[in-house]
Amino acid sequence: MTILLLLIPISLLLLCVAVWFLVWGVRSGQYDDLDSPGHRILFEDDAHLIPKDARTPEQEKKLQNKAEQKAKALEAKDMAQKALKTQDADKKNE
Template sequence: MASLYLLIPIAIIFVCLAVALFIWAVKTDQFDDLDRQGHSILFDDSDEAKPASVEHKDKKL
């Protein structure tokens, strides 16, 4: 029972920290562009960076 007197305030502090971090993330626009990271996994940007001569060699193979 004595441990509850220690664990409950620690849990309250952790909840307050989590809420404060969430509010900070919202205020600093961390959640504005959620789709960009998902699209970066699906689409390869290196195809756009290839020179034209390399693209022609790939098509012949």
């Protein structure tokens, strides 16, 4: 019976901690948008298919970054091909 004198305060303390975490989560916006994360994963790779007015700024940034990366990759590929052609031409001239 004396164990209750220990268990009741511990359980009340745990209850207060749980309530504090719940209040913290609500105040910090953790429960503001429950649907978008579930839908966002479906459009992760297909961001270009999302209409412009429905895109989040994060998605727009990702699209711009991907476009820049593709442009850089194409430029690097073109430069490599030109370098190979130049080397081939030099070998033929020797």
